[in-house]
Amino acid sequence: MKLDGVELRRIAMPLVVPFRTSFGTELDREVVLVRVVGADAEGWGECVAVSEPRYSSEYVEAATDVLRRFLVPTLLALPDPDVHRAERAFAQFKGHPMAKAALEAALLDAQLRESGTSFGWFLGAVHESVPAGVSVGIMDSIPELLAAVDAYLDEGYLRIKLKIEPGWDVAPVRAVRERYGSELLLQVDANTAYTLADARHLAKLDPFDLLLIEQPLPTHDLAGHASLARVLRTPICLDESISSAAVAVHAITIGATSVVNIKPGRVGGYLEARRIHDACAAHGVPVWCGGMLETGIGRAANVALAALPNFTLPGDTSASDRYYTRDITDPFVLEDGHVRVPTGPGIGVEPDPDALDSVTLSTEWISA
Numbered sequence: 425m426k427l428d429g430v431e432l433r434r435i436a437m438p439l440v441v442p443f444r445t446s447f448g449t450e451l452d453r454e455v456v457l458v459r460v461v462g463a464d465a466e467g468w469g470e471c472v473a474v475s476e477p478r479y480s481s482e483y484v485e486a487a488t489d490v491l492r493r494f495l496v497p498t499l500l501a502l503p504d505p506d507v508h509r510a511e512r513a514f515a516q517f518k519g520h521p522m523a524k525a526a527l528e529a530a531l532l533d534a535q536l537r538e539s540g541t542s543f544g545w546f547l548g549a550v551h552e553s554v555p556a557g558v559s560v561g562i563m564d565s566i567p568e569l570l571a572a573v574d575a576y577l578d579e580g581y582l583r584i585k586l587k588i589e590p591g592w593d594v595a596p597v598r599a600v601r602e603r604y605g606s607e608l609l610l611q612v613d614a615n616t617a618y619t620l621a622d623a624r625h626l627a628k629l630d631p632f633d634l635l636l637i638e639q640p641l642p643t644h645d646l647a648g649h650a651s652l653a654r655v656l657r658t659p660i661c662l663d664e665s666i667s668s669a670a671v672a673v674h675a676i677t678i679g680a681t682s683v684v685n686i687k688p689g690r691v692g693g694y695l696e697a698r699r700i701h702d703a704c705a706a707h708g709v710p711v712w713c714g715g716m717l718e719t720g721i722g723r724a725a726n727v728a729l730a731a732l733p734n735f736t737l738p739g740d741t742s743a744s745d746r747y748y749t750r751d752i753t754d755p756f757v758l759e760d761g762h763v764r765v766p767t768g769p770g771i772g773v774e775p776d777p778d779a780l781d782s783v784t785l786s787t788e789w790i791s792a
């Protein structure tokens with residue numbers, strides 16, 4: 425497809441409630457949106473990098489810089505740009521998967537809109553809607569946590585994920601398990617907050633029959649996760665560690681992970697995300713779709729991905745109102761605990777121009 429240029433748009437969206445994890449507290453979601461403009465269609469992508477390099481090394485300003493200086497010019501220089509050629513061209517630059525994923529998603533959206541096909545169709549979605557879980561941040565007290573979980577369960581969320589850190593782990597898990605009983609699908613996410621020396625402590629979570637413990641140890645410590653897996657009964661699920669299909673296969677093979685969280689931004693795009701899905705399926709390892717507090721743009725694409733067959737656990741693909749009072753697209757809503765997969769061309773949703781303007785901090789245009 426012939427490209428006219430690419431717009432980078434910085435937005436800031438206030439979250440409905442602060443989101444506290446073991447690495448920090450988010451109050452506002454600062455996002456770079458990418459718009460790829462072609463002769464016959466345009467497409468949108470969302471960069472999931474956060475404001476500071478605390479989840480991973482990427483952050484908004486760095487992602488913008490690498491997009492502006494390296495990725496967008498590389499895309500615009502391709503004689504016949506398409507998503508597969510773009511992915512290969514981006515590979516010459518090390519790292520920056522979130523920046524690459526955003527531009528790849530915008531290009532893919534444009535390509536699919538041009539051909540009138542949906543993200544779900546392209547990726548191989550087999551469901552019309554996907555089960556929604558919700559990720560519940562670290563709170564100041566157990567009563568406050570239980571009130572939040574009560575409200576989410578009332579809304580219909582099918583699975584609860586508690587963010588944990590040293591000092592906020594066994595007690596909140598026990599409180600939630602005792603209040604809602606053994607039926608509740610419950611899991612925890614440590615975002616790398618522990619070390620192998622905490623293995624005995626983490627084993628205290630075993631009696632609570634968690635679906636999984638997500639990323640207890642540092643990002644690059646696959647061997648440590650394999651050791652921990654031999655001590656815990658709770659299955660380990662890697663998030664931060666899984667940067668590619670090759671790493672996923674390695675982690676599975678050495679016994680470091682028995683469930684995988686897939687986030688397209690973390691792995692460089694939807695093409696690699698689908699490869700991870702396929703590789704995990706081939707190894708009999710279930711996957712689920714992670715979340716990075718996306719707006720409707722990123723959420724639309726994630727929900728399509730989550731409709732692939734090996735996404736057998738509810739994802740962090742919550743409804744728009746869990747994050748934002750006013751999303752920039754038509755909001756994603758919960759219907760019986762599920763979120764509907766868009767069926768229109770591309771990601772199937774559009775930003776609302778007024779909503780978008782009201783949150784825009786800056787835009788820049790890079791011409792072909």
Ligand code: SMG
Binds near residue numbers: 716741
């Ligand atoms: O999008 O609902 C969401 C957030 C889910 O907990 C969530 N994400 O490590 O899985 C994770 C965290 C990272 C959040 S960083 C902003």
Ligand code: MG
Binds near residue numbers: 615638663664685714
């Ligand atoms: Mg996580």
